Amino acid sequence: MSKPVPECDVDVLKVILDEGDIAAKVSELGAKIAQDYKDLKPILLPVMTGAFVFSADLVRAIRPPPQGMRIESLRASSYLGTTTLSNGEVAIAPLSIDVKGQHVLLVEDIIDTGHTLEKIRTKVMGEGAASCKVVALLNKRERRENGLQPEYEGFDCPNEFVIGYGLDFDSKYRELPYVGVLKEELYAHIL
Numbered sequence: 001m002s003k004p005v006p007e008c009d010v011d012v013l014k015v016i017l018d019e020g021d022i023a024a025k026v027s028e029l030g031a032k033i034a035q036d037y038k039d040l041k042p043i044l045l046p047v048m049t050g051a052f053v054f055s056a057d058l059v060r061a062i063r064p065p066p067q068g069m070r071i072e073s074l075r076a077s078s079y080l081g082t083t084t085l086s087n088g089e090v091a092i093a094p095l096s097i098d099v100k101g102q103h104v105l106l107v108e109d110i111i112d113t114g115h116t117l118e119k120i121r122t123k124v125m126g127e128g129a130a131s132c133k134v135v136a137l138l139n140k141r142e143r144r145e146n147g148l149q150p151e152y153e154g155f156d157c158p159n160e161f162v163i164g165y166g167l168d169f170d171s172k173y174r175e176l177p178y179v180g181v182l183k184e185e186l187y188a189h190i191l
């Protein structure tokens with residue numbers, strides 16, 4: 001069900017998750033992760049740039065924090081550059097930490113085709129991690145092109161182009177405090 005769009009956000013067609021919906025889900029995910037990782041000294045790897053807002057809230061909801069929990073980050077982006085519609089090719093920066101024997105939790109804003117996370121997971125496991133799981137705020141199942149499923153998921157995402165709460169179109173709209181659907185006329189030229 002959609003909610004009112006703030007008057008100043010003229011490019012947004014509808015709001016699908018407001019701040020309250022997101023905050024409640026983040027608390028729930030944080031509590032589950034705290035419980036599951038309590039003895040595992042996890043390394044959290046937010047996938048940048050999109051996950052910066054979700055991960056900032058999530059790490060503060062993982063309470064009590066597992067002893068020895070560490071937070072790093074990883075940069076990944078689709079080769080299409082200015083648009084965010086993936087063509088299946090993904091560039092991933094080298095890992096900045098040694099993950100050998102470690103329990104890694106990848107933090108994502110959205111899973112679409114699944115290519116980004118599949119590639120990252122393969123890399124992390126290839127570098128000897130003991131485990132590599134995924135927490136994603138949004139899961140756009142209809143678009144999946146592989147078997148990737150997150151171990152922790154916030155919401156099912158409709159097959160529409162969503163923005164806000166870290167998600168962008170052409171590096172815009174990441175700052176919106178809610179998740180909304182972008183008006184199609186703004187990206188119709190790249191479809």
Ligand SMILES: O=P(O)(O)OC[C@H]1O[C@H](OP(=O)(O)OP(=O)(O)O)[C@H](O)[C@@H]1O
Nearest residue numbers: 049050077078084086112113114115116
């Ligand atoms: O499942 P996929 O089809 O691979 O798509 C999901 C990825 O696409 C977005 O990132 P993007 O490459 O747009 O970069 P960004 O994080 O800088 O926005 C999003 O943040 C995910 O990382």
Ligand code: HPA
Nearest residue numbers: 084112160161162167168
């Ligand atoms: O719907 C989306 N919005 C923003 N970025 C994305 N990357 C994959 N799908 C999306």
